[in-house]
Amino acid sequence: MLESGNGITHCGFVALIGRPNVGKSTLLNKILGEKIVITSRKPQTTRNSIKGIINHKSSQIVIFDTPGVHEGAKLINRYMARRALSTLSEVDLVLFLVDAKDGVRDEDRMLAEKISEAKVPVFVVVNKSDVREGAGGEFSQLLPSSEVFEVSALSGKGTGELLDAMSAAMPENPACYPEDYLTDRPERFIAQEFIREKVFELTGEELPYSVAVTIELWEEKPEQDLNVIHATIHVERDSQKAIIIGKGGTLIKEIGKRARMDLEKLLGTRVFLDLHVGVEKNWTKDPVQLKRFGYGEADA
Structure with missing residues (x-):
């Protein structure tokens, strides 16, 4: 197409x-x-x-x-x-x-x-x-x-x-982006979104809406055909953290496995993905935290 x-x-x-x-x-x-x-x-x-x-x-x-x-x-x-x-x-x-x-x-x-x-x-x-x-x-x-x-x-x-x-x-204009661009967003943003998607897939109805993801470290190792990514899944309550981790860490392992597969397809390399879960109390109601997680001037 x-x-x-x-x-x-x-x-x-x-x-x-x-x-x-x-x-x-x-x-x-x-x-x-x-x-x-x-x-x-x-x-x-x-x-x-x-x-x-x-x-x-x-x-x-x-x-x-x-x-x-x-x-x-x-x-x-x-x-x-x-x-x-x-x-x-x-x-x-x-x-x-x-x-x-x-x-x-x-x-x-x-x-x-x-x-x-x-x-x-x-x-x-x-x-x-x-x-x-x-x-x-x-x-x-x-x-x-x-x-x-x-x-x-x-x-x-x-x-x-x-x-x-x-x-x-479309109006008559020169191209705004190089022809090999698929999106204006960096790979870091897409990686965060892929991880958040897996939380949507694997948890109950309400929990995903209390989740944000940040990339803490991204290290490229071209000699090993590898990207090393450390990310944090942020939730609002300790009980939500326990759900994300799952019994014996089973759920967070599955989230990581599925996200890693999408990331390897996107990046064309092997990916080591390390996930942690942090609690930010009521972040969806806090304008400062919303801005921190990339959701703009949410208090207006």
Whole structure:
């Protein structure tokens, strides 16, 4: 699907926006052809915007994968909603992702209203169209003047047509990034996200939302084809620390094993991953701690 960045004559920015758990990160990974964004069946896995960079035909398309917009009471929920909506003022095109299986929800209507206020071209992208075909007409009423695309982020159905349309919508500009870039985020950030993803996969419903990850040490050893990474998983309570570690250390070992496999695929080397768990009391409610863990000015 991806083509060479040589001869780029058009370049623009695209916001991928939708309510939680509609498949935004899965769609971005599918279009890129490589995993750079973590995914989970649990809502609000994505906390920060991450840019995916695609060279297609004569266009470079820079896509912001944004947190799912959700009106939660916690500081971190408000931060994520603001971060997602703030991208509307920075882009040339919005991909409004909705879920064919769920139908139109109140959160979709709220988001459509916010998007229409931004006065930016919009594609309504109906995901999971292989589960419920023909849902595009229902969603077209949200933004009647917008083009509708029915896709499956899992199988890739319809993503080629969507990518062609995105390419054609980009303004005339030189490329913003070198052609071999897939994202603007450093490997350290992606490593943190991969570890956090494994916590989402392996723990209960609420615990993942109390987790942050920091990389304490990253040492490259090219002569051994090895990256040595030491990371800390931060939780809010001692009881959560015990859950992450698991009986006899079994769960943290499994988290490390799964994260290491993804990291080795990303980096193309062997990885030694050492994980520790730390307790930061009520960090999701503390503006200072939120900023420390990379979640911006969350107290506004």
